[in-house]
Amino acid sequence: MAKKILIVDDAQFMRTMLKKLVEENGYEVADEAVNGEEAVKKYKEQSPDLVTMDITMPKMDGIEATREIMDIDSDANVIVCSAMGQKPMVVESLEAGAKDFIVKPIKPKKVKEALNNILE
Amino acid sequence: MDMDEFQEMYASESREHLDILNDALLTLENDPENMEMVNESFRAAHTLKGMAGTMGFDQVSELAHAMENILDELRNGEIAVTTEVINLLFRAVDNLELLSSDPDQVEDLEGLIKELRNYTGDDTELSTGNQETSASSNNDYFSLDQDELEMVEDTPGETVIIKVILESDCVFKSLRADMVFDALEELGELIKANPSIDDIREEKLDEEFQVLFLTKESKETLSDALSNISEVDTIEIEVVEDLDDLSIQQESTGAEQEDESTIDGAKDKDSKSKKKSKTQSLSSRLRSSSTIKVDVDRLDSLMNLVAELVIKRTQVESVARSYDLDDLEKKLKPLSKVTTDLQDAVMEMRMVPISMVFNRFPRLVRDLAQDLEKDINLKIEGEETELDRTIIDEIGDPLVHLIRNSIDHGIEPPAEREEKDKPREGLVKLSAFHEGNNVVIQIEDDGAGIDPDVIEEKAIDKGVASPSEIENMSDQEIINLIFAPGFSTNEEVSDVSGRGVGMDVVKNKLDSLNGSIDIKSEVGKGSTFTMKLPLTLSIIQGFLTTVADQKYVIPLESIQEIVDVQPEDIQTIRQEQVIHRRGSVIPLISLRNKLGKEDDFEEEEISTVIVEIANDYYGLMVDSIIGQQEVVIKRINDLSENIEKIAGGAILGDGSIALILNVEEITIG
Amino acid sequence: MSEDTQQMIIFDIGNEKFGIKITRVHEIIRMKEITELPDSSEYFAGIVNRRGDIVSVVDLRKRFGLEEIVETDNTRIIIIDFQGKDVGLIVDGVSEVLHINEADIDDPPQSMVGIKDDYLQGIVKVDEDIVIILDLDNLLESKEEIELDKEKQGNE
Numbered sequence: 001m002a003k004k005i006l007i008v009d010d011a012q013f014m015r016t017m018l019k020k021l022v023e024e025n026g027y028e029v030a031d032e033a034v035n036g037e038e039a040v041k042k043y044k045e046q047s048p049d050l051v052t053m054d055i056t057m058p059k060m061d062g063i064e065a066t067r068e069i070m071d072i073d074s075d076a077n078v079i080v081c082s083a084m085g086q087k088p089m090v091v092e093s094l095e096a097g098a099k100d101f102i103v104k105p106i107k108p109k110k111v112k113e114a115l116n117n118i119l120e
Numbered sequence: 121m122d123m124d125e126f127q128e129m130y131a132s133e134s135r136e137h138l139d140i141l142n143d144a145l146l147t148l149e150n151d152p153e154n155m156e157m158v159n160e161s162f163r164a165a166h167t168l169k170g171m172a173g174t175m176g177f178d179q180v181s182e183l184a185h186a187m188e189n190i191l192d193e194l195r196n197g198e199i200a201v202t203t204e205v206i207n208l209l210f211r212a213v214d215n216l217e218l219l220s221s222d223p224d225q226v227e228d229l230e231g232l233i234k235e236l237r238n239y240t241g242d243d244t245e246l247s248t249g250n251q252e253t254s255a256s257s258n259n260d261y262f263s264l265d266q267d268e269l270e271m272v273e274d275t276p277g278e279t280v281i282i283k284v285i286l287e288s289d290c291v292f293k294s295l296r297a298d299m300v301f302d303a304l305e306e307l308g309e310l311i312k313a314n315p316s317i318d319d320i321r322e323e324k325l326d327e328e329f330q331v332l333f334l335t336k337e338s339k340e341t342l343s344d345a346l347s348n349i350s351e352v353d354t355i356e357i358e359v360v361e362d363l364d365d366l367s368i369q370q371e372s373t374g375a376e377q378e379d380e381s382t383i384d385g386a387k388d389k390d391s392k393s394k395k396k397s398k399t400q401s402l403s404s405r406l407r408s409s410s411t412i413k414v415d416v417d418r419l420d421s422l423m424n425l426v427a428e429l430v431i432k433r434t435q436v437e438s439v440a441r442s443y444d445l446d447d448l449e450k451k452l453k454p455l456s457k458v459t460t461d462l463q464d465a466v467m468e469m470r471m472v473p474i475s476m477v478f479n480r481f482p483r484l485v486r487d488l489a490q491d492l493e494k495d496i497n498l499k500i501e502g503e504e505t506e507l508d509r510t511i512i513d514e515i516g517d518p519l520v521h522l523i524r525n526s527i528d529h530g531i532e533p534p535a536e537r538e539e540k541d542k543p544r545e546g547l548v549k550l551s552a553f554h555e556g557n558n559v560v561i562q563i564e565d566d567g568a569g570i571d572p573d574v575i576e577e578k579a580i581d582k583g584v585a586s587p588s589e590i591e592n593m594s595d596q597e598i599i600n601l602i603f604a605p606g607f608s609t610n611e612e613v614s615d616v617s618g619r620g621v622g623m624d625v626v627k628n629k630l631d632s633l634n635g636s637i638d639i640k641s642e643v644g645k646g647s648t649f650t651m652k653l654p655l656t657l658s659i660i661q662g663f664l665t666t667v668a669d670q671k672y673v674i675p676l677e678s679i680q681e682i683v684d685v686q687p688e689d690i691q692t693i694r695q696e697q698v699i700h701r702r703g704s705v706i707p708l709i710s711l712r713n714k715l716g717k718e719d720d721f722e723e724e725e726i727s728t729v730i731v732e733i734a735n736d737y738y739g740l741m742v743d744s745i746i747g748q749q750e751v752v753i754k755r756i757n758d759l760s761e762n763i764e765k766i767a768g769g770a771i772l773g774d775g776s777i778a779l780i781l782n783v784e785e786i787t788i789g
Numbered sequence: 790m791s792e793d794t795q796q797m798i799i800f801d802i803g804n805e806k807f808g809i810k811i812t813r814v815h816e817i818i819r820m821k822e823i824t825e826l827p828d829s830s831e832y833f834a835g836i837v838n839r840r841g842d843i844v845s846v847v848d849l850r851k852r853f854g855l856e857e858i859v860e861t862d863n864t865r866i867i868i869i870d871f872q873g874k875d876v877g878l879i880v881d882g883v884s885e886v887l888h889i890n891e892a893d894i895d896d897p898p899q900s901m902v903g904i905k906d907d908y909l910q911g912i913v914k915v916d917e918d919i920v921i922i923l924d925l926d927n928l929l930e931s932k933e934e935i936e937l938d939k940e941k942q943g944n945e
Binding site: 514517622625628629632670714756764765766769775776779 | 814822844
Binding site for chain 1: 289291292295298348349350351415417418421682744745746747748
């Protein structure tokens with residue numbers, strides 16, 4: 001069965017792009033969330049195999065959401081999606097338990113690599 | 121929005137590197153022996169190349185690459201610093217600037233790149249290749265001090281050198297290196313890294329780094345552990361058989377090694393130490409020593425957090441009010457003051473020194489002086505004066521125009537100046553200082569001054585003013601005519617889509633920034649232009665939303681919270697749609713409806729911004745919410761008198777316009 | 790105003806040629822994305838971003854009651870000075886810059902292709918064409934509807 005991925009990003013554009021990439025690489029999109037709060041809620045409901053987590057989001061940011069998800073499931077696989085200037089936030093997310101990161105603008109090759117490294 | 125942030129980030133960073141290039145080349149021109157400047161420009165070009173490449177700006181990347189090659193040869197002494205090569209490099213810098221600011225003006229790029237390549241006498245890609253391999257081949261040696269050597273000898277297991285090459289488009293190389301270190305830490309003992317761990321943490325590394333590592337694990341285990349890290353391109357693991365292969369650091373080896381076969385290594389060390397001194401020299405030039413550099417993004421996120429805090433505070437305040445909790449309300453007062461102070465403090469942090477703009481002018485003046493065959497001494501004062509960074513962005517063009525004017529029309533040619541008993545060299549003084557809540561910028565020259573008679577003639581000629589009007593004007597009023605529209609418009613409008621830049625444009629710019637400009641001039645002695653600008657622009661925090669494909673900003677101060685309303689939660693009371701929330705009934709307002717758009721938007725959940733106006737709550741239904749953003753309010757010239765619903769406009773990072781909603785008008789009106 | 794010749798920017802709207810004194814013109818820019826404002830009057834097209842400044846733009850076609858046409862490569866925004874502020878005028882195209890002799894400008898006829906003489910400063914004959922010189926201040930200030938004479942349009 002295809003591994004399931006939860007896509008978290010407040011931007012529709014990014015979610016669409018990620019969804020396409022996830023599916024192209026043979027994985028399934030479990031669900032999408034538009035902020036950290038929703039991400040945590042949906043993680044509980046779906047227990048996806050992996051989460052792609054945007055950092056800057058309304059309500060709850062990706063770092064906090066990563067922390068909460070790690071509290072729920074210490075084996076959770078979270079990949080944070082950061083912008084170029086967000087190095088400190090990436091560091092924080094990695095400390096919070098994220099397994100990997102991708103930098104926007106996202107490149108298909110990098111997304112594939114990150115997904116495969118964790119899921120294969 | 122992230123893309124915008126990213127673009128902006130690229131723009132400001134590349135601006136920084138272009139400034140470094142400009143500065144370094146200028147210094148180099150006057151001091152051709154200054155190798156530090158060559159290195160500095162080389163690194164700037166190299167960084168630009170990389171940044172542009174990541175962004176997919178291939179032209180910028182290629183041009184920077186061509187520059188890098190020339191600079192590399194200058195660095196290696198293969199070619200000499202001549203006016204010719206400096207001019208060529210300046211041209212490249214100019215075009216790099218244009219590529220990002222005004223791509224239409226860029227000259228024939230291929231030609232220029234070819235010219236640059238011809239200059240290196242080598243049109244292959246070799247040079248960068250060299251540069252990269254030189255960085256790698258030197259890494260074969262680690263120098264250990266006595267302690268480290270003892271540690272290697274005393275620890276059981278094998279000593280290996282692990283060479284890691286990251287993918288060339290990897291963005292946060294240091295983080296990848298950190299992930300490598302983390303993975304290794306579980307498998308053995310990390311002795312040393314090359315470049316050093318400190319350098320790596322500061323992103324001072326190319327694609328490649330090496331680790332000297334003590335382990336009991338097999339090569340395969342190590343390799344497996346590392347290959348699961350993203351953006352790692354290759355891993356090479358080599359067992360060190362003989363510890364003598366590792367160089368041992370001694371106090372005085374530096375000089376000798378340079379002459380030996382490890383030239384590459386020595387060179388790299390050399391350039392590394394220079395890199396350090398460069399960072400110091402550069403930062404000390406830009407800022408005083410007691411400051412730290414903060415990433416703009418971090419500042420913005422702090423700003424956002426403060427704004428968030430303000431929202432939360434108002435939420436608590438409204439609860440206190442609705443339940444008549446006087447004590448709580450009283451306790452909240454000081455909190456409210458603290459948050460306001462905090463907001464002010466963050467605003468203050470956005471202030472940047474005006475040197476960010478002034479820094480460009482030595483180059484501009486040099487070029488103009490060369491073109492116009494004038495001798496000019498540019499004096500800059502008060503470059504540490506601080507202004508909000510949004511204003512800094514806006515005043516560049518007007519200043520360029522005024523300086524051009526002073527040099528072109530103000531300063532006389534050297535021969536003429538001698539006749540007038542003035543020094544051959546003309547003086548242009550650029551100064552900035554604070555005055556109350558304003559920043560004053562002056563451009564002063566000791567040139568010919570502005571002759572009212574000449575202005576009068578030109579004004580009549582151009583139809584800006586009639587002879588009878590001028591008759592009643594004082595000299596000062598006549599001089600002020602140069603700001604009238606049409607006065608300095610070009611004689612011929614040849615390219616109908618081209619820019620018309622005149623003094624009137626300068627004045628308009630200052631008006632739009634709520635500033636002012638005036639002139640003092642004395643015939644034969646010179647002129648002084650004085651610009652006054654507010655310290656900060658009117659900036660507001662708001663939530664960027666979309667309604668029928670147009671972006672609107674809802675000011676944060678009125679926002680209580682943002683909710684997704686489910687259709688089943690909506691009730692109709694007296695033909696009004698409402699929702700219940702925390703015990704109160706909140707009327708819903710469709711912004712599509714209010715803004716005269718078709719109200720055919722259907723979604724499962726309706727993004728709704730709850731606002732508070734005069735103690736009443738309203739829910740503004742929007743199509744979607746993009747996120748929190750800080751915008752500069754620009755006035756809209758109200759030609760059509762009924763746009764009360766819009767409080768102003770704001771220009772977003774992608775150049776599009778967002779309209780700022782007048783929430784009061786929308787809810788009550 | 791002043792004597793002798795003055796330079797005029799000549800632009801087209803529909804089949805008519807119009808002129809504005811060059812001294813009123815700040816610059817001419819290509820058509821840009823226009824942001825509409827709610828509740829604004831019909832001929833007020835909206836606002837544009839001109840190098841970081843917001844400029845209000847009037848659609849002269851609409852001002853003259855002509856039907857909308859698709860913008861072309863020739864469509865331009867002429868930025869003029871109106872009461873000390875920049876205002877853009879959308880025109881079908883800018884054709885040339887002419888030196889026009891003050892003496893050649895005739896008084897406007899009572900009504901010219903449907904435009905009242907309030908909005909006209911004069912007309913001038915250039916070769917075969919009649920160039921209408923607009924009184925911009927009156928034109929922009931007035932809210933009155935104007936309709937370019939359709940018949941005249943057809944005949945041209």
